[in-house]
Amino acid sequence: MADCYQRIEKFQVLQIALEEQGLELTPDGRYVRWASNNLNHPRNWNKLRKAYDIGLIIFLEFYTTAINASGATAAKDALHEFDIDLTFAVFLFVSTYCLAQAIGNVVFPPYSEAFGRKRLYVISAALFSGFSIMIAAVPSMGAMAAGRVLTGLASAVPTVIVTGSIEDMFNARDRIWLVFAYMVVANCAVALGPVMSGYITAQLGWRWVFYISGIVTGFAAVLLLGIRESRPSLLLTWEVDKLRQVTGDMSLQELNPDTTPKIRDFVREGLLRPVRLFFTEPIVCACSLMSGWSVALLYLFTESLPTIYESMGFGQQESNLPFIAMGLGFIPSIVVRLMDQRVAAQRHRDGLPLLPENKLVGITLGAPFLAIGLWWFAWMVPPAVQEIHWFTTLIPLFFIGFAIYEFGTVLSGYLADSYHSYAASAFAAMSLARSFLSALFPLIAPKMFSALGSNVALSILASGALAFCPVPFVFRYYGQRLRERSKFAQYSLQTSDVEKVDLSGGHHKDRLAQFEDPDEGLSDEERAKIDRALLWKLDLRLVPWLSLLYLISFLDRTNIGNAKLVHLERDLNMSDSQYNAALTIFFVSYSVFEPLTNVLLKRLRPSIFIPIIMVLWGVCMMCMGFVHNWSGLMAVRWFLGLTEAGLFPGVGYFLSCWYKRSEFGVRMAIFFSAAALAGSFGGLLAAAIALMDGKGGKQGWAWIFILEGLVTIVIGVLSFWMVYDFPDEATFLSDDDRKRVLRRLASDQQASAEHENFKMAYFWNSLKDWKTYTGMIIYMGADGCLYAFSLFVPTIINELGYADIHAQLLSVPPYAAAAIITVAIGFIADRTRQRGICNMLVSLLGITGFAMLLGAKSAGARYAGTFLGAMGIYPAIANTISWTSNNVEGVYKRGVTLGFVIGWGNLNGIVSSNIYRGEDKPDFYPGHGTVLAYLVLFQFGGSLLQYILLRRENTKRRRGDRDSWTEGLDESDVQLLGDKKPDFIYTL
Structure with a gap:
């Protein structure tokens, strides 16, 4: 009888402790999980806290990406100082950065899932700041190249983990706009990076691009100390540790898909997970290749676009301004996000779950716009076309910019919605493809454009873009089946049970x-x-x-x-x-x-x-x-x-x-x-x-x-x-x-x-x-x-x-x-x-x-x-x-x-x-x-x-x-x- 009373008392103590900490037991009583109203869960944080954390992280991604996109402009100025040709200069300033970022894309996401996100943000920003100043200060080409490798490695953190942070803090309906805002910022950074570096280089020299970068990211590292850890599984582990101390019950286990692995298991499973996802998950592979191709196209343009506009009479500084037309491509994307929001609201009213396949309108439009924009631009520029006003060529660039925004936004959102527990790893696989292709495209651009001419080279790119047009329809009809067969793709987006409103009056x-x-x-x-x-x-x-x-x-x-x-x-x-x-x-x-x-x-x-x-x-x-x-x-x-x-x-x-x-x-x-x-x-x-x-x-x-x-x-x-x-x-x-x-x-x-x-x-x-x-x-x-x-x-x-x-x-x-x-x-x-x-x-x-x-x-x-x-x-x-x-x-x-x-x-x-x-x-x-x-x-x-x-x-x-x-x-x-x-x- 005494044992019975003890068990009852122990259970009552546990229930009180669970209620105080905003936790609950699973229906079978085996695990502890978050209660829906727990204010410590990142999705229940107040709006100001979320805005500060996400805003600062996205700013860090914007600036590091802009510095990456500045590489081609800086390379053209630095090649005279180091007495190297353009291809090698582009390799040192752009390709090394992208390849190092690819390595970081594999290493950091699993680490953030197992050990948390905040420390990675702070450390990476501080390292990026220090190595940027090193690039600017050292006279040695080898040290400069090492600095670009290390900054590329550090830049992988905001690039790949930001999607995981968004998934931590926001549900599927809210992510429609957050992922869009993130992609707008990232693509604007690629578009504005060459413009910014062009003017800084012209006025102060290429080294000041990196001096300014070090100052800005150093300040960001200090501000990042004020963000909170957002990985729900890690926070739940901390909460259950407290619960064990309060109740004295060391047998309590958290419902956590991310148990802290041993080092050997971490290396075997965690580091290789993005690669495994890329080669075993058709959705991850397709999204990675499409997104990688579109982002790499931007980096190819950072090298080739200024040359095209210089042939049309632009000066060296002004030749980067057409990137602004691509940056403005986010404007029609706002309408597409309204469409996504309407679909989400309608399914919410109908009491239906919001499936990842319900948000593919953007890529359905973006794929043909990319192909059309590239074909159009290909035959509106010299040498095949002469005496066409430069403004006419901005329209296809605007189309291309819109398509790139949609590729980034929709594909990132699709992965986040499909692989929510492994969103960062899935996004790492995507970023891996983006980094490798972004390193490759600027290297082949000079030779391809000089050997074939701008018109034929751009036509080849347009032909490649045509292959993406049927992919959205494949996702729409077969995506759910692929997710159901995957052990990584888990679907747990939040929907509320709502009463359907009947506006029909029965008539x-x-x-x-x-x-x-x-x-x-x-x-x-x-x-x-x-x-x-x-x-x-x-x-x-x-x-x-x-x-x-x-x-x-x-x-x-x-x-x-x-x-x-x-x-x-x-x-x-x-x-x-x-x-x-x-x-x-x-x-x-x-x-x-x-x-x-x-x-x-x-x-x-x-x-x-x-x-x-x-x-x-x-x-x-x-x-x-x-x-x-x-x-x-x-x-x-x-x-x-x-x-x-x-x-x-x-x-x-x-x-x-x-x-x-x-x-x-x-x-x-x-x-x-x-x-x-x-x-x-x-x-x-x-x-x-x-x-x-x-x-x-x-x-x-x-x-x-x-x-x-x-x-x-x-x-x-x-x-x-x-x-x-x-x-x-x-x-x-x-x-x-x-x-x-x-x-x-x-x-x-x-x-x-x-x-x-x-x-x-x-x-x-x-x-x-x-x-x-x-x-x-x-x-x-x-x-x-x-x-x-x-x-x-x-x-x-x-x-x-x-x-x-x-x-x-x-x-x-x-x-x-x-x-x-x-x-x-x-x-x-x-x-x-x-x-x-x-x-x-x-x-x-x-x-x-x-x-x-x-x-x-x-x-x-x-x-x-x-x-x-x-x-x-x-x-x-x-x-x-x-x-x-x-x-x-x-x-x-x-x-x-x-x-x-x-x-x-x-x-x-x-x-x-x-x-x-x-x-x-x-x-x-x-x-x-x-x-x-x-x-x-x-x-x-x-x-x-x-x-x-x-x-x-x-x-x-x-x-x-x-x-x-x-x-x-x-x-x-x-x-x-x-x-x-x-x-x-x-x-x-």
Whole structure:
């Protein structure tokens, strides 16, 4: 009995001690672990403590990385002092540092996991400071090289352990921004290091780069004494040691994956763990190679980029400034982080775990951007390309910078989320690859670029980047299986058990029940597989052909700008004002008839309406090739506007009846990117057709109209078989697929594909809806810019001093860039559901571009302005149509609203076609100023205003302030409310 009382008393003492220390026993009672509310656990520290510790660690990483990136610049200055060639100098200053860092990447992470992180940070910063001063002070080349090796070894600590520290202190949702901030800082350091060292070297000499480094890192070492140890397993060991002392029970064991090893075991297991992870874990291997390649590319650029820009006339100091463009690549990454945050919040609300594969959007975008940026840059620089303004080359560098940020952020986060207990070791394997490749690339750069030339060398790098494009999809579909098979990959991210909030009010569930479920009884995984296959089928059947139709449409309405360059005005004896009137008349008929076309589309069916109008406008286009005077041209242009009026609003409405609101934007963006491709393709085509001048007694401009009109007629006839009807009537769908499409739309609170009889009430409801008018203002701002740009860009480029054919060809790259950005913004807006923010961000590019056209004097800078102008205008059109469609519900109301919005926007083509006047050549100040005003209206008068109003309305609906709208209504009456239903949440 006494023993029993003793055991009870001992247990009570243990429970009291556990509660006081914020610990608890595991359910089996064998181990001691952290309690969820323990304030000593790093994830429960206060925000100020976390900010100080992480901020200081990331600063240390920034500065040591910047000094590493300074090596190539210092090497070019030091080679004369040591009488060595450039390759050997780069090896001493860059490669030795990176190789030593690679060794540190293997040694330090396991040590930090077993013995703690703080002491490593303090010691490494102090050593880095001392050896930096040694490099600066010693005259011997051997001692200097030894100093670079030792500083490289010390720099491995912040480089590889910072991710482990972030994982210690923050959960998965918080890490989205922390890992991003860390990668922004690290990549900015690589970008700014050459700039910083270039100016220090020019003013004070290369040794002062390292004197200053020693002073800064020495001060950081002192501040690091104030951080706390953050390794949870080590802290738990300390807590259990205290518990043993308090309770007298020496048998207590902590739940700790990191037992302190013996030296032999530490060497065998700990030091080799990163290498083991690299060769046995496919995820670690793939992430390491991709991240290593992208970072090594930066180091290759530190050696080769200044040489390229010196060949373009830059001085030695200024040749490092283009790195800033790469550094600014973090700006679009902010939008991607918002997407990640939205996904995390949604899964949190749904009570679902946040899987590592849920945060791969950035790398999915970054991989193609890296390849595109490298290809673009490869053929925008000497020797193949001459007399291109340097500003134009910064755009692909910006793309490359964005991709490198995404590679670093997403891959680091993916490893941290997949290998949380061994995050530092997994990241060490990544850093090992980064260090070896970073040591290698700068060595091969001089010989590769001198032997092959910059254009071919960069093209080889671009080809290598293409191999990364499929990797994100492999991770998405097979990543979870790979993690489940791994003994290192442990998944324990924090999620809260939350009650799901039902905003539906039951109405859309009732409508969903109206459709038979062909997949009843299947698992969620099987349903998802069927849904992906269905979506792919819809994409292949609908989007490519409709995009081709819009390419033809935009080509036909804007080719008059290309015809002008091959003497249309001269041959028809037109003045500048008469030419502008010919442009204007198109928009009069186009805008007047647009609001009515969607009603006709619904009545006649898309498979009949769209092919008929195509054939008719193809006939009008051919007739333009046979006119002999201005009056004839005016008449044909009026009918061209009438016949083309139904395509754009019709297809926008048609696609919205097939896809969910979260899927519509990227499809609309792909469709509208055809307009940008038309501008690109149109310039090439017009340049080729114009060579037929004199054939058959027709001028070159006449052949442009005749041949392009003939192509339109042929495609229009084919469209009778290639354009399909609405989901409930589409012939290419099986009965089960038809039901699946209708159920998908019903689950998204849409009824736009269902049968509905036209009533004038829908017309008046659209007129009374404030969103119709804000949409008209937004689209007015976007469309006014679009037509001004597309109609006059060949003329603008021609007035920059380029010949007619060259002006046609130089109009191609801005349109190509616009097409890429349009699709990317569509993808981002679909994922984030933040269409308003996307509108406001892209318009900043357009504002910057037209400000350059207004203010810049050199032809190159103004040509660069056309790039930014195109990239700011074209994405806004598709995104605005998607935004409008997302927020209007009901078959006819959506069609009427889109007609009003698009019609009013196109009416501004009347203004756009008259703002670039002949008397304003060559600066076109009134034209550029008007477009700039349109962009400001788009930004503030439309997008920002609608965003604020929609956000306020969503808040009221979530609070239940609009629930009274459905009182006393039966289910059919509730459905007629459309987007006025209290449970309809607007897309922001």
